[in-house]
Amino acid sequence: MNCIVTEFSGFCHGVKNTISTIEKLLKDESQPVSCIGLPVHNSQITEKLITQGLNVVDKVEDIQSGILIIRAHGLPPERIEYAKKRGLKIVDTTCNIVVRVQNIAKTLHSEGYTVLITGEHEHPEVRAIYGCTQEEGIVCSSVNDVRALKLDGKVGVVSQTTFSESIFRKIVTALIERNFSELRVFDTICSTLAKRNTAAQITASQVDMMLVVGGKMSSNTKRLYEACKKINPNTYHIETKEEFSDEWFTGVETVGITAGASTPQWIIHDICNAVKAR
Numbered sequence: 001m002n003c004i005v006t007e008f009s010g011f012c013h014g015v016k017n018t019i020s021t022i023e024k025l026l027k028d029e030s031q032p033v034s035c036i037g038l039p040v041h042n043s044q045i046t047e048k049l050i051t052q053g054l055n056v057v058d059k060v061e062d063i064q065s066g067i068l069i070i071r072a073h074g075l076p077p078e079r080i081e082y083a084k085k086r087g088l089k090i091v092d093t094t095c096n097i098v099v100r101v102q103n104i105a106k107t108l109h110s111e112g113y114t115v116l117i118t119g120e121h122e123h124p125e126v127r128a129i130y131g132c133t134q135e136e137g138i139v140c141s142s143v144n145d146v147r148a149l150k151l152d153g154k155v156g157v158v159s160q161t162t163f164s165e166s167i168f169r170k171i172v173t174a175l176i177e178r179n180f181s182e183l184r185v186f187d188t189i190c191s192t193l194a195k196r197n198t199a200a201q202i203t204a205s206q207v208d209m210m211l212v213v214g215g216k217m218s219s220n221t222k223r224l225y226e227a228c229k230k231i232n233p234n235t236y237h238i239e240t241k242e243e244f245s246d247e248w249f250t251g252v253e254t255v256g257i258t259a260g261a262s263t264p265q266w267i268i269h270d271i272c273n274a275v276k277a278r
């Protein structure tokens with residue numbers, strides 16, 4: 001069976017930086033290395049890092065000593081300050097694209113704008129951006145959220161970097177209809193994801209079946225799956241080759257593979273080889 005791996009599949013630079021930094025710390029440092037929440041939304045990578053010694057906790061209070069690594073999603077400023085007060089050493093791998101969103105949110109807030117964050121309410125990146133507004137921002141995940149808002153004055157909009165471009169645009173359109181005294185919109189959705197989605201959709205239009213590889217909790221992988229499914233209904237979201245179902249492959253000659261930003265190359269190769277062996 002033929003297999004095509006699309007361009008831009010797998011780790012983005014933000015995730016790559018977080019993982020390589022954690023691996024280096026685990027190798028070089030004698031003190032414990034901890035991360036709040038999963039280091040990346042990929043269970044295979046997370047398990048590997050835990051085996052190497054990474055301590056995954058729910059909150060700063062769970063860490064007694066050592067190094068706190070801030071993952072690519074970032075962490076609310078108040079949490080970072082609290083961790084410092086507890087004597088933890090901070091190693092910050094917040095992605096530079098996420099840092100830009102945080103800085104825009106901080107500036108808008110300090111200039112008196114109500115900061116509206118488009119994104120998923122409980123996503124860690126959104127919680128960190130919200131923290132940059134001193135918890136006075138508003139998170140919107142749908143047009144209905146916007147319609148329910150009781151707001152006036154100056155409004156500034158930023159987005160979770162992995163949020164759906166189409167929902168973002170619908171929310172902005174709904175905001176324009178509200179006639180605020182001032183509305184500033186920053187499209188902060190990560191452009192590397194748009195490139196990945198476009199490349200995946202082109203492949204999806206050329207193959208019999210499309211496999212989207214990545215964590216089931218990963219927002220960008222879910223978006224990638226939705227984008228491919230629109231083009232090719234014969235699209236499946238998997239984490240590993242163990243999820244293959246024989247019936248998917250009936251009458252299939254060419255399979256396209258794309259992968260989310262937190263999927264390592266070795267999993268992509270593993271799946272590609274398993275497809276070729278069929």
Ligand code: SF4
Binds near residue numbers: 014073192
């Ligand atoms: S998806 Fe984009 S914003 Fe998010 S970590 Fe990767 S490069 Fe950074």
